[in-house]
Amino acid sequence: MGMNMSEKILARHAGLESVKAGQLITCKLDMVLANDITAPPSIKKFEEIGRPVFDNEKIALVPDHFQPAKDIKSAELAKAVRDFANKWNIVNYFEQGRVGIEHVILPEKGIVGPGMLTIGADSHTCTYGAVNGFATGVGSTDLGAAMATGEAWFKVPEAIKVNLTGQKPENINGKDVILTLIGMIGVDGARYKSLEFTGPGVKELTMTDRLTIANMAIEAGGKNGIFPFDEVCKEYVEGRVKKPYEPVEADADAQYCQTVEINLSELKPVVAFPHLPGNTKRVEDIETPIAIDQVIIGSCTNGRLEDMQIAAEILKGHKVADRVRCIIIPGSPAIYKESMRLGYIDAFIDAGCSVSTPTCGPCLGGYMGIMAAGEKCVSTTNRNFRGRMGHVDSEVYLAGPHVAAASAVLGRIATPEEVK
Amino acid sequence: MKLEGKVWRYGDNIDTDVIIPARYLNSFDPKELASHCMVDIDESFSQNVKAGDIMVGGKNFGCGSSREHAPVAIKASGVPVVIAANFARIFYRNGINIGLPLLEIGDDVEKISADDQLRVDTATGVIENVTTGDVFHANPLPGFIQDIAKAGGLINYIKEKK
Ligand code: SF4
Numbered sequence: 001m002g003m004n005m006s007e008k009i010l011a012r013h014a015g016l017e018s019v020k021a022g023q024l025i026t027c028k029l030d031m032v033l034a035n036d037i038t039a040p041p042s043i044k045k046f047e048e049i050g051r052p053v054f055d056n057e058k059i060a061l062v063p064d065h066f067q068p069a070k071d072i073k074s075a076e077l078a079k080a081v082r083d084f085a086n087k088w089n090i091v092n093y094f095e096q097g098r099v100g101i102e103h104v105i106l107p108e109k110g111i112v113g114p115g116m117l118t119i120g121a122d123s124h125t126c127t128y129g130a131v132n133g134f135a136t137g138v139g140s141t142d143l144g145a146a147m148a149t150g151e152a153w154f155k156v157p158e159a160i161k162v163n164l165t166g167q168k169p170e171n172i173n174g175k176d177v178i179l180t181l182i183g184m185i186g187v188d189g190a191r192y193k194s195l196e197f198t199g200p201g202v203k204e205l206t207m208t209d210r211l212t213i214a215n216m217a218i219e220a221g222g223k224n225g226i227f228p229f230d231e232v233c234k235e236y237v238e239g240r241v242k243k244p245y246e247p248v249e250a251d252a253d254a255q256y257c258q259t260v261e262i263n264l265s266e267l268k269p270v271v272a273f274p275h276l277p278g279n280t281k282r283v284e285d286i287e288t289p290i291a292i293d294q295v296i297i298g299s300c301t302n303g304r305l306e307d308m309q310i311a312a313e314i315l316k317g318h319k320v321a322d323r324v325r326c327i328i329i330p331g332s333p334a335i336y337k338e339s340m341r342l343g344y345i346d347a348f349i350d351a352g353c354s355v356s357t358p359t360c361g362p363c364l365g366g367y368m369g370i371m372a373a374g375e376k377c378v379s380t381t382n383r384n385f386r387g388r389m390g391h392v393d394s395e396v397y398l399a400g401p402h403v404a405a406a407s408a409v410l411g412r413i414a415t416p417e418e419v420k
Numbered sequence: 421m422k423l424e425g426k427v428w429r430y431g432d433n434i435d436t437d438v439i440i441p442a443r444y445l446n447s448f449d450p451k452e453l454a455s456h457c458m459v460d461i462d463e464s465f466s467q468n469v470k471a472g473d474i475m476v477g478g479k480n481f482g483c484g485s486s487r488e489h490a491p492v493a494i495k496a497s498g499v500p501v502v503i504a505a506n507f508a509r510i511f512y513r514n515g516i517n518i519g520l521p522l523l524e525i526g527d528d529v530e531k532i533s534a535d536d537q538l539r540v541d542t543a544t545g546v547i548e549n550v551t552t553g554d555v556f557h558a559n560p561l562p563g564f565i566q567d568i569a570k571a572g573g574l575i576n577y578i579k580e581k582k
Contacts, residue, residue: 024564024565037489038487041448041488041492048575049578120486122486123484123485123486123510138513139488139491139510139513139514139518141488141514141517141518141574141575142513142517142574144575145517145575149578153564153565188433188479188480188483188508192509221483223509364437366442383435385438385484388442
């Protein structure tokens with residue numbers, strides 16, 4: 001019986017010929033990741049085991065959530081991570097000024113690649129499926145144990161095949177694809193399962209689109225999301241991933257528990273209403289205008305160069321609406337610098353946006369854009385749970401950079417076409 | 421483990437931001453986390469929960485972030501077991517790893533209401549609703565996951581295996 005992409009990666013790392021859904025296995029890991037919130041408790045667990053790190057080149061520590069430190073406690077967290085990195089000579093530790101959002105910089109720097117198995121103490125670790133890897137989020141105990149053993153246990157997930165067809169229209173990007181999918185299958189539609197994106201539509205998607213889509217597999221409850229290795233992926237990873245890598249391809253007779261069809265040609269810009277990523281609606285179907293107070297463009301979902309470009313093209317020559325705050329956060333130093341070189345940052349500042357150093361910041365309600373009671377935000381982030389970005393009575397509407405930028409200009413949730 | 425306690429009942433898709441909001445994540449002291457547990461939807465929980473009380477949720481309990489702070493906050497509140505229709509994956513994993521038993525009972529969860537008294541045997545998965553007389557059976561833990569649970573969590577399990 002054939003295997004799908006996820007099964008192949010898991011089997012290879014378990015040292016088995018084949019695996020099947022439901023099987024419990026122990027796998028060797030290529031990369032383990034933690035951030036400034038999850039690393040300190042992981043370190044504590046790691047120390048309880050009392051062994052050295054399994055490999056100082058296979059651990060990534062990314063202080064991105066509350067850093068540059070927003071308060072004393074956050075500074076203590078960062079210090080704990082820094083001290084650990086020094087003690088064990090962790091190669092992939094990133095200091096302020098060099099750090100970006102974890103799921104932006106790991107693919108960008110080629111730390112994760114095709115066929116690789118990664119766990120991260122962060123639920124959006126699933127992002128690396130975009131580069132044909134198996135990557136999934138775990139908690140701090142798993143992570144602490146993995147730093148000592150280089151292994152983790154897995155239950156082989158069943159897989160949902162997402163068959164992409166058609167052509168991606170202008171003004172549609174990865175965020176519209178994934179929000180549409182979550183709207184279709186629900187926030188638990190892929191619970192415990194893998195999402196495998198295949199079909200002729202895959203080639204329509206840029207790497208940025210794929211990273212956005214894989215990033216939000218977890219918002220459908222998924223264990224991971226994974227894309228095939230094709231020319232687009234090859235071009236992206238070549239020169240970045242320095243280690244040898246072995247891409248995976250699904251067998252023709254691979255098993256799937258369900259197939260979902262998405263015709264890209266039919267997509268329209270969508271937004272997810274509070275308080276679930278599955279509350280999606282086409283922007284054009286919004287009947288009563290929704291006035292907003294804030295726009296966030298950034299995060300591990302949409303903080304990449306292409307997102308900056310989409311936002312800049314809409315904001316250029318326009319002004320952010322009166323009494324609306326638009327905060328733009330490039331996901332990595334490299335993206336920040338390129339955005340500057342290409343004039344995007346000028347366009348943002350001229351439009352009246354504030355631009356921040358890379359950080360998760362407001363995405364998880366950390367800092368740098370927290371909302372008061374009753375406020376509404378259009379955000380390119382990935383979660384709109386109650387209280388996610390501040391007061392419990394504030395509201396987050398999730399959208400792509402195109403809708404976010406257009407909404408900033410018009411002061412209400414809008415499609416990019418409405419900005420003339 | 422045999423347990424008996426009063427039910428704190430919550431609905432579907434209880435996410436980790438609700439269990440412990442990010443604004444409290446600059447600490448990982450279990451007691452401090454417990455003092456903010458569920459505040460955004462139920463301020464009375466952290467004030468009134470008693471050791472041995474049981475938390476019961478609906479579908480997809482614990483969805484959202486990977487923060488282990490969420491099951492830790494619940495456990496440190498004195499809750500010895502969480503019952504739900506089903507759990508989100510990372511939360512489930514974290515529960516096992518930190519030694520907080522999680523029992524999945526599907527639609528039967530509808531037959532449990534706030535303040536019911538439950539008797540739970542985590543080893544057999546048998547749950548008795550003392551208030552209504554209903555009895556439910558949770559799926560047992562598979563394979564070596566049983567052993568992790570028995571060891572009281574992943575860290576002990578690894579230490580024992582060595
Ligand atoms: S940007 Fe948001 S979702 Fe992404 S890692 Fe940071 S906090 Fe998590």
